[in-house]
Amino acid sequence: MIPLVRYTASVMLHSQRYLPPVLLFLIGMGTFARDAGIEPAVPIFASMTAVAFVCAAWLTVAVATAEDPVQRAITSVNAGKSWPQLVAVAVVVVSTFAVLILPLLALPVVLGNRGLGLADLVVGAMALLTGACTGAAVGLPTSRLVIRRRGAALLATLLLLMVFLLVRGLPPVNTLVTLLSEEGADPTGVLLPGFAYLALAVAVLAGSVAGTQVIVTRRD
Numbered sequence: 001m002i003p004l005v006r007y008t009a010s011v012m013l014h015s016q017r018y019l020p021p022v023l024l025f026l027i028g029m030g031t032f033a034r035d036a037g038i039e040p041a042v043p044i045f046a047s048m049t050a051v052a053f054v055c056a057a058w059l060t061v062a063v064a065t066a067e068d069p070v071q072r073a074i075t076s077v078n079a080g081k082s083w084p085q086l087v088a089v090a091v092v093v094v095s096t097f098a099v100l101i102l103p104l105l106a107l108p109v110v111l112g113n114r115g116l117g118l119a120d121l122v123v124g125a126m127a128l129l130t131g132a133c134t135g136a137a138v139g140l141p142t143s144r145l146v147i148r149r150r151g152a153a154l155l156a157t158l159l160l161l162m163v164f165l166l167v168r169g170l171p172p173v174n175t176l177v178t179l180l181s182e183e184g185a186d187p188t189g190v191l192l193p194g195f196a197y198l199a200l201a202v203a204v205l206a207g208s209v210a211g212t213q214v215i216v217t218r219r220d
Contacts, residue, residue: 015066018063021056022146023056029048037108048131049177050177051131052128053131053135053161057136057138060136061138061142086209094132094136097132127194131176134201134205176197179193211213
């Protein structure tokens, strides 16, 4: 599994398909975290959770379809099964965002935010990883592995992004962003719900991998 993850990461880096979603994430960080030294950190993490969600879905679609069908078939044969390829894509995407969120978490510390506490950073990390996992869960079944037409795949991705972001009370993204955006939100009170939403996001991602694998196997 580890060699396949390394191979998938290499394909992502050499194809440079990571650039647009990563740049969008950095632009979002520059927009929402520009006053991280004086503003409360939790609302910043709320906005960036939504950004991470969208960017992770974009990156997942890009990485999942980085190989042409022939090369993907060769990789599947070498791996022995096809499902590890989907797992590798999910691992690479989530790992990429685990790295990307580090400077965002460090920014309030570097800028000397006096109201920052350990609970803020823990909540921020959980929220951002929740957004990344849910974004990867959206990106897999709406990629061209499942929906062959580019236009239909794009529309399906946008539709699911809007559903998870805008449907009020729908976990994990909408409810988490709403919870973190509340005025005067206590980070210590968000720790337990934040962990629950992260666990739910991981479960959704696992279900997305399994469902995508079933569709891809039957189609191939």
